Amino acid sequence: MESAVTHIREALAALVLPGKAAISQKFFKTGTGEYGEGDIFLGISVPDQRAVAKAFYQEMSLDEISQLLSSEYHEYRLTALFMLINKFQKTKVPVEKEAIAEFYLSHLLYINNWDLADSSSYPILGSYAYEYDREDLLRTLARSDQMWHKRIGVVGTLYHIRKHSFGLTKEFVTHNLKHPHDLMHKANGWMLREMGKKDPDELIRYLDQYCREMPRTCLRYAIEKLDEPLRQKYLKGKI
Incomplete structure (x- = not known):
């Protein structure tokens, strides 16, 4: 068979x-x-x-x-x-969700490109971390030395963003703001942009504090949905 x-x-x-x-x-x-x-x-x-x-x-x-x-x-x-x-x-069974989250974490070696990380991190690990108060799982990844782990941790907060919870996103983005790889700049900017969709004022406050430190790619991603005059001010450093 x-x-x-x-x-x-x-x-x-x-x-x-x-x-x-x-x-x-x-x-x-x-x-x-x-x-x-x-x-x-x-x-x-x-x-x-x-x-x-x-x-x-x-x-x-x-x-x-x-x-x-x-x-x-x-x-x-x-x-x-x-x-x-x-x-x-x-599944609605907590022990099954836990088993799947643990399985995911035990197979991180194979989640080794941005599409694999982005498509799976927030619906599995982000959801589990939010619903079961396990933010430590995402934090460990976001502070890892391994780039794909970092990206999983940062993008995993998209679930939190959609629940109007922004603390983890800001913490992880700030921690990884000066990461050397462009793929992290894109992930950081993407999460900030998503935060801005839910709460524009929250994004503006974050940008006002950190825009001068951001890599250009991160900034461009973060401000993509802002009104053009405001977007230009950030691009030209006139904030």
């Missing part, structure tokens, strides 16, 4: 798009010395991966999801994370 993992691999194989793998490997910087060095793509669209995850997640155990998440193929890992999100969001 074929396993659920085999069925998923077969389903994904049928969705491979000619030429997409090469495009993805360039887009996600998989070359020597780049942040996604060595990652391998099959060439499958994200909507198709979500559809496969939705179709199969109920029959998948965490052990089987682990087999996909530890794969060398990027799409297997992302599909596994989509299934994990589905499982986490559908």
Whole structure:
């Protein structure tokens, strides 16, 4: 009898798009010395991966999801994370949510590109941290020396932002404000922009204090939705 993992691999194989793998490997910087060095793509669209995850997640155990998440193929890992999100969001049993959060933390090694981190951090770990008062989990990641852990910690606060809770976001962004990598500048700016959507005054207060210290990329992301005259003032340092 074929396993659920085999069925998923077969389903994904049928969705491979000619030429997409090469495009993805360039887009996600998989070359020597780049942040996604060595990652391998099959060439499958994200909507198709979500559809496969939705179709199969109920029959998948965490052990089987682990087999996909530890794969060398990027799409297997992302599909596994989509299934994990589905499982986490559908269960109402606290012990099951805890098990999924612990599983996620034990597989951080495989969450090793920005799309993997961004799509899974807040609906799983951010949600768990908020609902079960485990902000320490996100804080440990945001203060890690490992960039992908940092990004998971920072983007994980998006769940808090959507609940109008901004303290963690400001703490983590400030701690990582001068991180050397552009991917962290983008993550920090993105979270500030999302905070501004919920509470513009909160963003303005933060920008007034820190805008002169921000890397340009972070600032541009943070002020993207502001009115143009105000946005220009921040860009030109006239605040």
